[in-house]
Amino acid sequence: MKAYLGVDVGSVSTNLVLMEENGESIAGDVYIRTLGRPIEAIQEGMKKLSQQVEGQDIEVRGVGTTGSARNLSGVIVGADVVKNEITAHATAAINVEPTVQTIMEIGGQDSKIILLRNGIVTDFAMNTVCAAGTGSFLDQQAARLNIPIEEFGEYALLSKYPVRIAGRCSVFAESDMVHKQQMGHKTEDLIAGLSQALVRNYLNNVGKGKEILPPVFFQGGVAANEGIKKAFEEELGFEVIVPRYFHIMGALGAAILAKNEVEKNGIKTKFKGFGVSRINYTVSSFECKGCPNLCEVININVDDSLICRWGGRCGKWEYNE
Numbered sequence: 001m002k003a004y005l006g007v008d009v010g011s012v013s014t015n016l017v018l019m020e021e022n023g024e025s026i027a028g029d030v031y032i033r034t035l036g037r038p039i040e041a042i043q044e045g046m047k048k049l050s051q052q053v054e055g056q057d058i059e060v061r062g063v064g065t066t067g068s069a070r071n072l073s074g075v076i077v078g079a080d081v082v083k084n085e086i087t088a089h090a091t092a093a094i095n096v097e098p099t100v101q102t103i104m105e106i107g108g109q110d111s112k113i114i115l116l117r118n119g120i121v122t123d124f125a126m127n128t129v130c131a132a133g134t135g136s137f138l139d140q141q142a143a144r145l146n147i148p149i150e151e152f153g154e155y156a157l158l159s160k161y162p163v164r165i166a167g168r169c170s171v172f173a174e175s176d177m178v179h180k181q182q183m184g185h186k187t188e189d190l191i192a193g194l195s196q197a198l199v200r201n202y203l204n205n206v207g208k209g210k211e212i213l214p215p216v217f218f219q220g221g222v223a224a225n226e227g228i229k230k231a232f233e234e235e236l237g238f239e240v241i242v243p244r245y246f247h248i249m250g251a252l253g254a255a256i257l258a259k260n261e262v263e264k265n266g267i268k269t270k271f272k273g274f275g276v277s278r279i280n281y282t283v284s285s286f287e288c289k290g291c292p293n294l295c296e297v298i299n300i301n302v303d304d305s306l307i308c309r310w311g312g313r314c315g316k317w318e319y320n321e
Helices: 038-052 070-077 085-096 135-144 149-158 170-182 187-205 226-236 246-265 274-278
Strands: 002-009 013-020 026-033 059-066 102-106 111-117 120-127 216-219 281-287 296-302 305-310
Touching: 002 038, 002 070, 002 085, 002 246, 013 038, 013 246, 026 038, 026 246, 038 070, 038 274, 038 281, 059 070, 059 085, 059 246, 070 296, 070 305, 085 102, 085 111, 085 120, 085 216, 085 246, 135 149, 135 170, 135 187, 149 187, 149 226, 170 187, 187 226, 216 226, 216 246
Parallel strands: 002 059, 102 216
Antiparallel strands: 002 013, 013 026, 102 111, 111 120, 281 296, 296 305
C-alpha cells in the first residue's frame, strides 16, 4: 500500500495521519497531547502509528508537516513539504468538500477563520491572545465542574434555559460561571450558556468583519463539542458541518500537500522511517549577536552531531544535514 504521512504539531495536541494514495481512505491516525514536549510527542505519535499499521506492507511516498512546530517535526520525520496551518486546513477541507466557503477552526490554545471562494483562500484571521473559547479553557471548566470533557457538549444539549455568561474574557467568563452556579442554576444551563458565550466571543473577535458563507466547516478539537456546534448554528442561522476527521484536518491537509508535491515534481521522499521514535534528539539554542536583531538560533542534535539549525532572519546560521 502506498501512503502519505501528515504531521501537525501544535501547542496542545500532536496529530499524525497516514493517508492512502487514493486521498480518501485513512490507514491510521493518532491524536495525542503535546504537553510542552513536541519531540517526545512526535516520537510517541510515530510509535503509535507504526503499531496501528503493523503487519501491513506500507510504502510512505511523501511526508508533510504543519502546525506551530512544523519546522521541528519536519526535521525529525524527514518532511518533503512544510506548510502553515492555514494552507493545511484549507487543503483538507477542499479535499472533503470542494465548495466549502468558510472554515472555523478552534484548537487547544488558538482559533482561526479561513474564507475560501472558488477553492482559493481569500482571507483569514487568527486569535492567539485570548484563551476564551479555546480547548484549554473548556478543559479547565470541565475539570472545575467535575465533568469529563467528552460529555461537555452532551450536557449543553440537555439545557432548556441557557444562562447568559459574559464570555469576552476567560477570567470574566469563569468568575461569571461561579457566580451563576452559586445562584443555583443547573449545570447543563451553565454549560449551554458558556457555549453560547464562547461562540459570540469567536464571531465578535476572530470572525469580526468576515463574510461567513455556507458551506461552513467546523474543525479542530473543539468541534467534538455538540453544544458549541449548536450555538454556532443558532448564531449563524444555517448548518455548520463537522467533517469526519475534524480533529486531524491539519495533519490530513499536510498529507495531501505532500502527495501533491511528490506527484508534481516526482521527488523521492526524505522520510526517515518510523524508527525515528527511537532516536535521541536534543535541542539547544543561542542568541546571535551579529546584528541588532539578536535572533534566537535553534540547534537540533542527534548524539553529538548537528543535523539542523534555523532561526536567524538573514539565513547566516541555516543548516540542514
